[in-house]
């Protein structure tokens with residue numbers, strides 16, 4: 001039997017007649033990094049709020065660590081750490097003081113966890129610096145440290161890389177991967193930065209207009225992302241004609257700059273190149289490529305590119 005940290009059963013949430021979540025059956029395996037993908041308003045935050053107990057479902061149920069009964073859910077939620085929206089920090093306090101205040105507020109025993117959490121997120125050297133003087137990346141890491149108080153088994157993060165610069169995004173990604181790998185923490189992460197999710201998620205859930213369209217593993221995604229050959233020739237019209245007539249396929253796209261993405265013959269690139277050379281074309285670029293998560297997602301939700 002699979003070991004799941006979270007399963008939802010026909011989970012629905014309606015706001016004044018509007019279905020923000022519509023019969024969602026989502027499941028997250030222990031040890032995974034689950035990338036939760038959806039456009040603005042798709043229902044990601046609503047699901048996260050229901051799971052963390054910040055809101056109640058209209059219908060359906062939630063199972064956490066195998067329990068779905070009301071009282072057991074309250075206990076199970078103590079095994080979750082979450083960072084939802086921007087972290088609520090005390091601006092006039094240092095990183096250590098922020099953690100200590102949160103530890104007391106949440107009734108977590110043992111002061112010694114504070115320096116441990118600071119070290120875990122790489123903020124151990126911030127000394128007397130107050131949180132209001134932290135960079136956004138440092139604030140996000142402090143928010144993560146607060147979520148890690150109590151040594152959660154399951155971490156829920158809503159857009160943790162929102163607003164970070166490229167270095168901050170890389171740091172956060174590496175930190176989350178380490179927490180998953182070394183401490184075995186299961187992570188649910190919602191993000192708009194799909195290329196970023198692609199570098200860390202082991203599983204994906206795609207939500208659109210409140211409905212969970214698909215759940216798939218990273219390996220399944222790789223299998224579904226179609227391979228193609230990217231071709232930039234000196235004469236795009238002639239190259240397309242060669243592809244259509246000599247290679248006898250219409251499975252290609254012509255980009256605005258005249259580059260061609262040829263989905264057929266991706267496993268036999270030499271067939272493509274020799275057909276183009278034989279027609280006297282000069283090839284400026286010729287690269288076997290794979291579709292990325294962003295493209296797959298766009299296709300899956302029906303072509304609307306606004307994630």
Ligand SMILES: Nc1ncnc2c1ncn2[C@@H]1O[C@H](COP(=O)(O)OP(=O)(O)OP(=O)(O)O)[C@@H](O)[C@H]1O
Nearest residue numbers: 015016019020038039040041042043044045046047
């Ligand atoms: N408290 C609320 N009252 C009324 N409608 C709400 C409320 N919370 C969410 N909604 C609506 O439910 C839908 C889902 O919103 P939700 O915030 O879950 O989306 P999201 O995927 O998290 O989007 P974003 O990435 O913008 O945060 C939206 O149409 C939103 O307007």
